[in-house]
Amino acid sequence: MDRAPGLSVRVKLTLSYAGFLMLAGVLLLAAMWIFVLRHLPAYTSVPGGVLVRSFLLRDFASAAGAVLLFLLVFGLVGGWVLAGRMLAPLNRITHATRTAASGSLSHRVRLPGRQDEFRELADAFDTMLAQLEAHVAEQQRFAANASHELRTPLAVSKSLLDVARADPSRAGDELVHRLHAVNTRAIDLTEALLLLSRAGRRSFTREHVDLSLAAEEAAETLLPLAEKHGVTVDTSGDIAPTLGSPALLLQLATNLLHNAIVHNLPEGGTVWIHTGAGPGTVVLTVENTGEQVSPQLVPTLTEPFRRGTERVHTDQAGVGLGLTIVKTITQAHDGTLTLAPRSAGGMRITVELPAASPHTGR
Template sequence: MDRAPGLSVRLKLTLSYAGFLMPAGILLLAAVWVFLLRYVPDRALIVSADTPLHGVFPIRSNLLRVFAPRAAAVLAFLLVFGLGGGWILAGRMLAPLTRITDATRRATSGSLSHRIRLPGRKDEFRELADAFDAMLARLEAHVAEQRRFAANASHELRTPLAISKALLDVARTDPHHDAGEVIDRLHAVNTRAIHLTEALLLLSRAEQRSFTREPVDLSLLVEEATETLLPLAEKHGVTLETSGDITPTIGSQALLLQLTTNLVHNAIVHNLPEQGTVWVNTGVRPKTVVLTVENTGEKLTPELVSTLTEPFRRGTERLHTDHAGVGLGLAIVKTITRAHDGTLTLTPRSAGGLLVTVELPVEPPTTTPHTDG
């Protein structure tokens, strides 16, 4: 926004200090003058009782001639002192603000690694500087995450395109190659690219929070997700166990169903080779509803678990099975949870596997208006 030039804050504060000091000095001198007018004539009458009444007025006139130049000199001194001292004090007071402004300009130019780190005890400027440092840290982390996401997404999208190009080159250079095999592989690669694109669109939609909030029962979504993924669980030799109560919350039913499906799918795929188990539970707390998905599997380190919600990260590196997913499952879960003002917690199980906990705000109870009948 273009603004017309104006006075600096330092100059405004300086004028304010001087403007306050001058009236205070004038009031002080006025008080002294009133005191002298009352004191000097009385003293004169006491000291010289023969002094006629009209002699009081020359005393006052002489007093004014003596007092006025000195009062003017005092006011001039106060003006100079107020301007000089106010300029120095304003500079000292605004020094932290100058550092904050410099940091803001650096951030505007793209330097997000700079921090103010304002020293001293806590006050309004220190709170502002600390809040700005925290904002820069979050912004720097967000930008770095977006850059990694863009690079990973470009790589993931380029891979199926490169495979498709290679298959088409083979089919064109070798006319005797089995066309059915090429078509099947192209179909599989194309399907994976479609799934990845849909996942990216879902992730963008959840981040923008462009959805309608409505009452949702998480327990019903768990039933739907487990019934849908039951054939996949049977194929992997995984047992699904569900339990819990009605869990009312507010949000997008489609997105929360996607969240539940992703968690159950992830628990099935990343499980023991055989005789694995997945436990899905819903519950209600005083202010939140809780969805937990727990599964058996390989032992995971806390360092690895802390990275699983990053896009295109997989617990067992890259899997090339038919149900490995595109590496956005838990990233989508994290984004949907955050879009619903919830919290996501991943905890490695001591016996192996993972425990995922999603907490969402509980649906406020509906109140029916009371009518007197």
Template sequence: MDSRPEAVGPQPRTADRQPGMSVRLKLTLSYAGFLMVAGVLLLATVWGFLLRYVPERALIVPGSTGTPTGVFPVRSNLLHVFAPRAAAVLAFLLLFGLVGGWILAGRMLAPLTRITHATRLATAGSLAHRIRLPGRSDEFRDLADVFDGMLEQLEAHVAEQRRFAANASHELRTPLAISKALLEVARRDPDADTGELLDRLEAVNTRAIDLTEALLLLSRAEQRTFTREPVDLSLMAEEATETLLPLAEKHGVGVKTGGEVATASGSPALLLQLATNLLHNAIVHNLPEHGTVRLGTAVRPGSVLLTVENTGEQLTEEQVATLTEPFQRGSDRARSGHTGVGLGLAIARTITQAHDGTLTLAPRPGGGLRVTVELPAAAPHPGG
């Protein structure tokens, strides 16, 4: 009995097609056929011209030629002379069209061959290959450039997914390993403080639950499985502020909100999570004391803005560029008493992209971070 595991999931399907002529051969026959048709039309035009302007018979003037004087049939003799030469010309055009068409088709299709080779490499899993067709822009080179851009995006996306999977595995394994170690210590020492053990297990379990919920939220945002409705970002900012006000007071951070009504189209739950994540990040990554956070909303032509700005340590452009990567933590996160799971800004970026918006991070000149979310404005209601 065959013990090999069966393939799970959809398998790639190869089209069952009968073999046919290559594109190069089709182009060759097309070139040759067109040349033959043009040659036939040209010869027919010449023959019609001769029939029109050459008389059917000609009178031979005495002394003009070496032939006897009389009337001779010119057209019939012309046909005997013209027909074999016309056939020779057509045969030459056919041979010339086949050979020349084969060469020209090969030169024209050479870029397509390179594109096909790159496609097969990508299908086999090699995304590092690039076509990079030389020369000026044309249809094939535009296609190659678009394909190179797609390969570059796919390679970056696959690399990001691999890093995310490795980091998620590590983050999920850490609380499980800690729980296992705590239980082993308790087993070896029955007289240990059970209350302390339970507190530590609860903290580790809470972190694992938070991480799992963050991963599920990230997956939901990426799939865009939500219903869109008008959402006022200023209300989301106020609600997030009310939720995280105790955390801000604990860290000695003052939170200020303001701005105008900014209505976007999206999921209220996800946009509230977006504002909450940005505010939470601004609170826990702030100055040790007397820090501030400012939330503001604004309206632009065709879009709405949510801005979260906080004081903090001086950041460089290089540091800011990595903050939206999953599980990336700034230097001050390890010192924070409420570190989170390292997915706050990554989830914020994913929620923003799922709502067709942009999330921009920039270091503040005096230290800290400025985060700007720009979303498409909600379409006004008819008659509103």
């Protein structure tokens, strides 16, 4: 933004200090005039002679002018020094802001001293820079991973087409089948990226949603997949009203259930889906049996394209964005996502969202 040039804050503070000091001096001299000198008699006997009031007032005026001049100079010099000391922390914050604006997010103010308004501002600015740096790093990793994931099916398709062109006698049905599988994966990945972008922008209308109904619909949709994997799905709980996007919250429940089914025991596994409502919140909990998950692995499961390596079945690996989408949808609905390994194996994932009145929709 272009602004007209003006006085600096330091100059303004200096003038304010000097002006206040001058005003205090004028008031003090006026008080002396009103309450002391004004009531002196015209002639006053003092040891060694007679004191004439007119001469005293003339000397007082001369001395008062000198005092005011001294106060003006002292106020300007002292105000300039004091303003510089007071604004030194602000200069450090300004320097850090310009450094961040140039692209260096690793710089921090780290203002020393006891807590005050400037230190509070500096600490808040450092916190913002740390969060922004982490967010930018995450976005860079995501962009790199997404580019790699999108390039893979395209490279495979190109290889298949090159082979088919080099060997015209090769069976066409097999080529079509493999190209269809690769193309399906590319479409799934693209749709997942678009859904992730939509949820992150919060570009949706908030409506009244019952999480228990979303969980039941997700269970019915994925029942064939559960039967294929030999997994039993147990759905229970109470009404869990919240405000949000019905489509996104259904996608959240579907992703959680899909993840719980796929990453389960080879056979005889179980998934428990439970919904509930508390004071001001609603909760969706999905638990599953499965292999032991190390606590060190849990924080990485919501990162893009992290599939838990050995826990993934090759035929249902997905695109590596299932829990990332769940996390983004949860944050877009002002909720919290908690992942914890079960002592008996498997995971417990809890989504907590703000509650809404089931009658008023607020």
